[in-house]
Amino acid sequence: MSRESEKVAIIGGTGPQGKGLALRLAMAGTSVVLGSRDAQKAHALAEELVAQLAELGGNAASITGLSMEAATQAASSMVILSVPYSAHDATLNTLKPLLTGKILVDIVVPLAPGNPKAVEMPAAGSVTEHAQALLGDSVPVVGALHNVSAITLNDLSRPINCDILVCGNDLASKKQVMALIDTMGTKAYNAGLAESARCIEAITPILIRLNISKEVPFSHAGIRICPPQH
Amino acid sequence: MSRESEKVAIIGGTGPQGKGLALRLAMAGTSVVLGSRDAQKAHALAEELVAQLAELGGNAASITGLSMEAATQAASSMVILSVPYSAHDATLNTLKPLLTGKILVDIVVPLAPGNPKAVEMPAAGSVTEHAQALLGDSVPVVGALHNVSAITLNDLSRPINCDILVCGNDLASKKQVMALIDTMGTKAYNAGLAESARCIEAITPILIRLNISKEVPFSHAGIRICPPQH
Numbered sequence: 001m002s003r004e005s006e007k008v009a010i011i012g013g014t015g016p017q018g019k020g021l022a023l024r025l026a027m028a029g030t031s032v033v034l035g036s037r038d039a040q041k042a043h044a045l046a047e048e049l050v051a052q053l054a055e056l057g058g059n060a061a062s063i064t065g066l067s068m069e070a071a072t073q074a075a076s077s078m079v080i081l082s083v084p085y086s087a088h089d090a091t092l093n094t095l096k097p098l099l100t101g102k103i104l105v106d107i108v109v110p111l112a113p114g115n116p117k118a119v120e121m122p123a124a125g126s127v128t129e130h131a132q133a134l135l136g137d138s139v140p141v142v143g144a145l146h147n148v149s150a151i152t153l154n155d156l157s158r159p160i161n162c163d164i165l166v167c168g169n170d171l172a173s174k175k176q177v178m179a180l181i182d183t184m185g186t187k188a189y190n191a192g193l194a195e196s197a198r199c200i201e202a203i204t205p206i207l208i209r210l211n212i213s214k215e216v217p218f219s220h221a222g223i224r225i226c227p228p229q230h
Numbered sequence: 231m232s233r234e235s236e237k238v239a240i241i242g243g244t245g246p247q248g249k250g251l252a253l254r255l256a257m258a259g260t261s262v263v264l265g266s267r268d269a270q271k272a273h274a275l276a277e278e279l280v281a282q283l284a285e286l287g288g289n290a291a292s293i294t295g296l297s298m299e300a301a302t303q304a305a306s307s308m309v310i311l312s313v314p315y316s317a318h319d320a321t322l323n324t325l326k327p328l329l330t331g332k333i334l335v336d337i338v339v340p341l342a343p344g345n346p347k348a349v350e351m352p353a354a355g356s357v358t359e360h361a362q363a364l365l366g367d368s369v370p371v372v373g374a375l376h377n378v379s380a381i382t383l384n385d386l387s388r389p390i391n392c393d394i395l396v397c398g399n400d401l402a403s404k405k406q407v408m409a410l411i412d413t414m415g416t417k418a419y420n421a422g423l424a425e426s427a428r429c430i431e432a433i434t435p436i437l438i439r440l441n442i443s444k445e446v447p448f449s450h451a452g453i454r455i456c457p458p459q460h
Binding site for chain 1: 289346347382385388389391392395419420421425426428429430432433435436437439440443445446448449450451452453454455456457458459
């Protein structure tokens with residue numbers, strides 16, 4: 001499928017992470033449909049984002065807004081889950097019957113309630129593994145985009161300052177998601193099976209800790225894979 | 231204590247990681263004592279490394295070699311544990327009575343037996359947490375240097391191409407270890423409590439996986455913390 005005809009759903013698309021991803025993906029030429037429990041809110045935000053992109057000029061792809069269910073059904077192949085951890089399971093249980101034949105891209109980080117400097121991993125090991133167990137093997141789950149800051153995604157004046165570690169048990173799905181991510185000007189790396197999410201999801205609170213500390217002269221830092229210097 | 235009078239022990243110092251660390255630390259002006267089950271082997275390697283550094287010129291600090299026990303006793307404050315995971319507990323049990331008043335710097339990664347692309351975390355959550363439990367609260371354990379490749383450490387023609395994530399429950403000890411690491415031309419970051427090692431130790435197999443894959447045009451890559459670009 002060509003990029004032009006690809007339509008990606010972002011569930012929880014009205015949150016800061018989802019909004020930033022929608023902007024970056026549409027700028028890169030991929031149509032986006034925001035999905036929210038409140039379809040009206042999704043629709044209104046989509047109109048705002050379209051107006052924001054129009055002001056920048058360029059040929060951004062479309063952004064629309066629908067209910068979570070309708071957005072999932074509208075996705076051509078990839079559904080990005082970008083809800084707070086507390087809403088993760090309820091959302092997936094609702095969407096499960098609609099996900100057949102699609103790829104779930106899980107970007108949720110299990111931050112500890114009240115403490116964004118720590119994670120509370122689910123018993124399955126990670127959210128990605130938990131989602132894969134919940135959905136069953138017929139819906140491939142790919143973990144990605146856990147470590148990129150919402151502020152960075154929404155600051156369109158700057159490139160995304162980090163690489164993206166992608167994991168999952170289905171290689172073809174993972175490659176499709178990596179290709180989508182690379183369109184945003186970032187570099188996606190295949191970080192292995194879903195179990196790698198135990199590490200990748202837990203990088204986020206370490207970055208949050210650093211970024212809010214007074215020990216460093218920066219904020220919103222991400223991580224990059226750095227080969228040796230020549 | 232000034233850098234000149236600091237003497238750091240590296241237990242398992244005759245392995246590739248320990249050897250590379252010894253070279254980098256001595257180059258940076260910190261005296262090193264290699265500790266090995268085979269004191270004679272440690273002594274012989276120390277002589278080799280001293281000769282290697284002499285050839286490069288410069289004013290490297292001393293490198294000597296002793297038994298594990300004697301090296302631990304000789305350390306002024308920091309003892310780096312750089313043994314294979316399979317030898318981790320036996321080594322710590324042997325050294326425990328000698329570690330009082332010192333900081334254990336645990337760099338061991340629990341790679342899965344026969345599969346360096348995966349970890350098998352101990353029940354405590356991470357090797358760092360396990361070591362802290364084993365040694366008790368009177369010996370602070372700092373987790374560090376898990377993600378830097380031995381090849382990179384030993385290639386003295388190049389700077390170390392990654393940042394170092396440091397974790398542990400005792401802030402003063404962590405700061406002392408971070409200051410030591412920074413002398414090698416790397417940047418150490420405070421990555422939080424010992425539980426962060428669950429993430430940090432698990433970054434290593436992800437890097438190994440990437441570095442040995444044909445998907446990327448590099449090897450021996452590490453990770454860096456990257457602030458947004460201006």
